[in-house]
Amino acid sequence: MSNAPSNPAPTPTPAPGDFIREIVAQDNTDGKYAGRVITRFPPEPNGYLHIGHAKSICLNFGLALENNGRCHLRFDDTNPAKEDQEYVDSIMADVRWLGFNWGKHLYYASDYFQQLYDWAVLLTKSGLAYVCDLSADQISRMRGSLTQPGAPSPYRDRPVDENLDLLNRMRNGEFSDGSRTLRAKIDMASPNLNLRDPVMYRIAHAEHHRTGSKWCIYPMYDWAHGQSDWIEGVTHSICTLEFENHRPLYNWFIDNIAKLGGAPQNIPYQPNQTEFARLNLTYTVLSKRKLLELVKGGHVSGWDDPRMPTLSGFRRRGYTPESIGHFARSVGVTKFDSVIDISRLENALRDDLNKRAPRRMGVLNPLKLVIDNYPDGQSEDLDAVNNPEDPSAGTRKIPFSKVLYIEQDDFREVPPPKYHRLTPGQEVRLRYAFFVRCTSVSKDENGVITEVHCTYDPATRGGDSPDGRKVKGTIHWVSADHAAEAEVRLYDHLFKQEDPNDVPDGQSYLTNLNPNSLVVISNAKLEPSLKEAANGERYQFERHGYFCVDMRDSKPGKPIFNRTVSLKDTWSKLEKKK
RNA sequence: UGGGGAUUGGUGUAACGGUAGCACAGCAGUCUCUGAAUCUGCUUGUCUAGGUUCGAAUCCUAGAUCCCCAGCCA
Numbered sequence: 001m002s003n004a005p006s007n008p009a010p011t012p013t014p015a016p017g018d019f020i021r022e023i024v025a026q027d028n029t030d031g032k033y034a035g036r037v038i039t040r041f042p043p044e045p046n047g048y049l050h051i052g053h054a055k056s057i058c059l060n061f062g063l064a065l066e067n068n069g070r071c072h073l074r075f076d077d078t079n080p081a082k083e084d085q086e087y088v089d090s091i092m093a094d095v096r097w098l099g100f101n102w103g104k105h106l107y108y109a110s111d112y113f114q115q116l117y118d119w120a121v122l123l124t125k126s127g128l129a130y131v132c133d134l135s136a137d138q139i140s141r142m143r144g145s146l147t148q149p150g151a152p153s154p155y156r157d158r159p160v161d162e163n164l165d166l167l168n169r170m171r172n173g174e175f176s177d178g179s180r181t182l183r184a185k186i187d188m189a190s191p192n193l194n195l196r197d198p199v200m201y202r203i204a205h206a207e208h209h210r211t212g213s214k215w216c217i218y219p220m221y222d223w224a225h226g227q228s229d230w231i232e233g234v235t236h237s238i239c240t241l242e243f244e245n246h247r248p249l250y251n252w253f254i255d256n257i258a259k260l261g262g263a264p265q266n267i268p269y270q271p272n273q274t275e276f277a278r279l280n281l282t283y284t285v286l287s288k289r290k291l292l293e294l295v296k297g298g299h300v301s302g303w304d305d306p307r308m309p310t311l312s313g314f315r316r317r318g319y320t321p322e323s324i325g326h327f328a329r330s331v332g333v334t335k336f337d338s339v340i341d342i343s344r345l346e347n348a349l350r351d352d353l354n355k356r357a358p359r360r361m362g363v364l365n366p367l368k369l370v371i372d373n374y375p376d377g378q379s380e381d382l383d384a385v386n387n388p389e390d391p392s393a394g395t396r397k398i399p400f401s402k403v404l405y406i407e408q409d410d411f412r413e414v415p416p417p418k419y420h421r422l423t424p425g426q427e428v429r430l431r432y433a434f435f436v437r438c439t440s441v442s443k444d445e446n447g448v449i450t451e452v453h454c455t456y457d458p459a460t461r462g463g464d465s466p467d468g469r470k471v472k473g474t475i476h477w478v479s480a481d482h483a484a485e486a487e488v489r490l491y492d493h494l495f496k497q498e499d500p501n502d503v504p505d506g507q508s509y510l511t512n513l514n515p516n517s518l519v520v521i522s523n524a525k526l527e528p529s530l531k532e533a534a535n536g537e538r539y540q541f542e543r544h545g546y547f548c549v550d551m552r553d554s555k556p557g558k559p560i561f562n563r564t565v566s567l568k569d570t571w572s573k574l575e576k577k578k
Numbered sequence: 579u580g581g582g583g584a585u586u587g588g589u590g591u592a593a594c595g596g597u598a599g600c601a602c603a604g605c606a607g608u609c610u611c612u613g614a615a616u617c618u619g620c621u622u623g624u625c626u627a628g629g630u631u632c633g634a635a636u637c638c639u640a641g642a643u644c645c646c647c648a649g650c651c652a
Contacts, residue, residue, distance in 0.1 A: 017592090044652050079651065136650050143648055147580045150648090181650055191581040193648050202650035221652045245582055245647050275583085277645095282589085288652085330601075332591050334584090337645050341589050344602055354615060361612095389615070420613065429611060463611050474611050542612045571613045 018333035020274055024063060024236055033235040033269055037069030040107075040234050041095070042225070044076045045087035045209070047288040048303040048310040049094040051324065051345070052279040058328040059276070060238055061100040072232055073102035076109045078224045080208040088209070090303070094311040098321050105232075109224045110210045112231055115264075116219050117171065119227065120182060120200060122262050123253075124163045129200060130156060131166035132183045139181070142188075143196050149189035150196045156185060170203055173216045177203050182217075186252060194249045198222055226250030227257070229271035231264050237271040240278040241335065247273050279331065280339040283493035284309045285500050285509060299513060300494070304552070306562050307494040307517050317491065318538050318548030318564030323352040342493065346565050353538060353546045353564070358386045358393055361431065361476040362526040362541040362561075364488060366405035368451045369422075369477065371436060374402040379479065382462065384432040398527060400433050403480040405525045407543075410475040411452050413441060416575065420473035422452065429474040431542065435460040476542050484531035487560045488547070490519040524561075533559045543567065 024037055039060040043053065064071035073095060077083050095102070123129040132155045134142070144150035158166075167182055169175065182201040190196055200223040205216045226249075229237045254270050257263065280286065285294075286309055294300050294308070303310050306317035314324060327348040331340050361384075379401040387393035406422070415423040422428050427437040434456040442451040459466050463474075494500075496514040503509055526541075533539070538548040545566035549559045 042652095046652080076652070082651075139650075140648075145580085145648055148648095149580095178650065193581080196648085199650050204650080218650095220650075225652085241583070242646055243652090248582095277584090330591090334591075336584060336590090338590060341602065344590075347602065350614085359612080385611090388612085418613090431611060433611095471611090473613080476612075540612085540614085543614070544612090545614095567612075567614045569613075574613080 019335075020059065020236075020238060020276060020333050021063065021066075023274060024067060027235070028067065036233070036235050037064060037067035038072070038233055038235045039064050039069065039238060040072040040074050040229065040232065041102075042074045042076045042109075042228070042239075043091050044079070044082070044221075045084060045091060046079070046082040047087060047292055048090050048308075048312055050286050050288075050291065050308075050310045051281065051284075051314065051328075052286045052309075053094075054098060054311060054324050054328045055279045055331065055333075056238070056240075057095060057098055057100060058325055059333060062329070063236065063238075069235075070105055071100070071102060072105040072107055072234070074107040074109065074228060074232070076221060076225060076228070077208070077210065078109050078219050078221055080204065080206040080218065083209055085209050090312060094315075097311065097315060098325060107228070107232060108210060109219075109228050110208060112224065112228055113211060113215055113219065115231065116224055116227060117217075119257050119262055120219075120223075121164065121167065122260050123184070123256060124167055124182070125160060126256075126260055127160055127185065128256055129163070129182055129184050130158050131163050131170065132156075132181050132197075132199075133179070134181075136178060139199070143193065144188070146193075152188050153183070153197065156188075156197070167201075170201065170217050171215075173205065175203055177205055179203060184223075184249075184253070186249075192245060192248055194222070194246050195252070198249060222246055222249055223253065226254055226271065226273075230254055230267060233264075233267045234271045235269070237273040239273060239275055241275045241337065243273070244275045247275075275335065276333045277335055277337045279328075280337070281309065281345065282339060282342045282498045283495050283500065284342060285495070290509065293510075294494075297510075299510065306489070306491050306550075309494075316551060316562070318546060318562055319349055320352050320356075320538075323349040326352070339499075349565050350546070350567070353540065355389050356387075357538045357540040357546055359384075359388070359542050360527045360530055360539045361398070361478055362488070362524055362530070362544065362547075363405040363407055363476065363478050363483075364490075364521050364524050364541075364544065365408040366478075366523070366525045367408045367411055367449065368480065369404045369406045369411075369436075370451055370453050371402050371404070371456045372439065372453050373455045376402060378402065379481070382432050396529065398432065399479045399482040400430075401479045401481055404430070404477045405480055405483060406430075406452070406475055406477050410473075411438075411449070413449065418574065421475055422454075422473070427471050429460075429463055429471045430456075430477045431474050432463050433461075433477065434458070434463070435465060435469075435471060478525045478527060480525070482528045483525035484528050486524050486526050486530065486558075488521040488524040488563065489550070489560065490521065490563045492517050492519075526561075530559065530561075531557060533561075535559075538564065540567075 041060045061071045132153045142151045181199045183197045186195045188196050201217045304312035304316045327345050381397035383395050384398050410421040424438050436454040436456045438454045440453045441449050494517050495512045497512040500509045500512045533549045535549050535551045546564040547561040550562050554560045
């Protein structure tokens with residue numbers, strides 16, 4: 001059985017029953033959509049997916065799975081200036097990695113450009129839209145404020161024929177970028193600013209990643225989104241809180257198109273939007289703008305840097321898709337703008353990896369341990385359990401010899417209270433090997449310990465004493481002659497502040513970057529078998545944490561290990577308290 | 579300030595007029611050939627003030643606080 005990255009079959013959860021699932025269940029019993037449940041995940045391809053998207057993906061695909069419906073993957077690609085095929089590809093890979101399948105239901109808002117245009121003509125013909133010659137700046141100034149109503153554009157009452165002509169010429173490329181817009185004629189005094197004659201089309205002579213140069217006017221998101229759902233027959237259009245204010249606009253567009261007889265054929269209902277709170281995590285930024293800034297500014301090595309909260313970052317870090325899915329479902333769905341403790345995510349991961357990750361021994365900060373009464377040049381193989389949580393994982397052999405490496409932290413010349421590890425005169429167990437007792441230490445001219453000497457008890461072979469003698473501590477080790485040397489990358493939170501955006505006035509969240517978020521250990525000593533570890537494989541290094549073979553920088557026979565997450569460490573907590 | 583949302587322990591989340599429960603974190607134990615995992619116990623909460631009711635986290639009234647909206651971004 002491989003522990004490499006896998007594509008899990010998502011199991012429909014036993015209906016946790018959040019408020020959205022309640023709405024869907026109610027609609028089903030009411031027969032509102034004749035039992036149909038059609039959702040969609042609608043990313044803009046302008047960045048990589050992050051853990052917040054996972055929440056939305058699990059919600060939308062989960063709802064479809066639980067209700068025998070379907071979930072569409074639709075790219076809302078209405079702004080060619082920011083979008084790119086690279087993002088389309090990564091988004092599809094990430095959704096698949098999470099274990100979801102959109103089947104044949106892959107769509108693009110750009111597929112609907114013609115339909116959207118036809119509808120714009122329809123609204124214009126009936127006087128519900130007009131071409132406005134105001135500049136962006138003028139429109140902004142005339143929009144009014146939160147408390148002041150806006151002023152009507154001088155072009156608001158342009159004759160229909162003129163509007164139609166101008167719209168046509170906009171489309172034909174006769175005007176320069178930004179010189180004109182098509183606007184909906186709604187209400188410049190509306191307390192909802194989204195209804196103050198919103199822009200439907202802007203002119204942009206830009207190359208679109210799918211439509212090329214076919215169009216030089218592009219629909220605004222607000223003009224495209226609701227109708228895209230409608231065209232696809234989406235029943236439950238689920239989005240985040242900030243779009244709550246836009247819902248009346250989506251409904252205005254759809255209602256008016258329907259009134260004018262423009263409803264899509266075979267769709268006897270309209271999509272209904274429900275909003276929920278987006279995910280926030282401690283020690284993490286999840287704004288696309290900021291993630292892009294981290295990448296472009298070189299603060300991380302790329303979108304898939306293992307410290308990034310992107311799905312590709314988590315994947316490379318060693319997270320399992322199951323743990324992310326489980327986490328995403330466990331945080332619940334509400335309208336409360338909450339912040340989830342990152343330890344919840346890490347806990348979901350440990351939970352999963354504890355059950356499936358094979359155990360290995362690895363020494364990160366080596367200290368030589370010499371067993372004085374062990375024969376020179378001799379070695380022997382000892383049996384070690386691969387995974388105590390999973391008997392079917394079997395056992396393996398580990399070579400033992402006179403000179404070993406142990407962890408520097410596992411020896412103290414003067415032990416603090418409650419220290420259970422190696423210390424002069426004390427006996428500990430070398431895991432799966434022998435009891436050893438420390439007899440002396442060697443130091444260099446600076447007083448730094450270079451070697452620890454001990455004697456072993458041959459009768460304790462395997463790790464148990466026939467006389468029933470107990471030891472307080474068990475430490476891990478690697479045979480010096482047999483050790484595989486490897487680079488190990490220790491990752492910590494990217495930000496040192498729980499809320500990275502909590503900064504003194506005028507300062508950037510970047511000042512909260514954690515300078516120790518990556519610590520590279522270049523000469524870790526690992527169990528020999530690890531030398532052949534394959535890309536993406538995950539292990540528990542006993543007493544350290546979970547590690548995976550980096551899929552980007554590892555070379556065959558020369559793996560690099562990423563620490564995915566450390567094991568809980570009550571000893572270091574105890575020690576820090578002192 | 580106009581509009582739209584929201585408010586239950588430290589952090590999240592459930593309870594839909596009838597015992598405030600669960601998870602994570604924290605604390606104290608248990609167990610252990612991983613100071614991990616396991617197992618046990620504990621601490622901590624209904625934003626405020628009134629009202630309705632036998633009974634209110636839940637209904638009503640008033641207030642407080644927080645989030646979102648003034649892109650030709652999504």
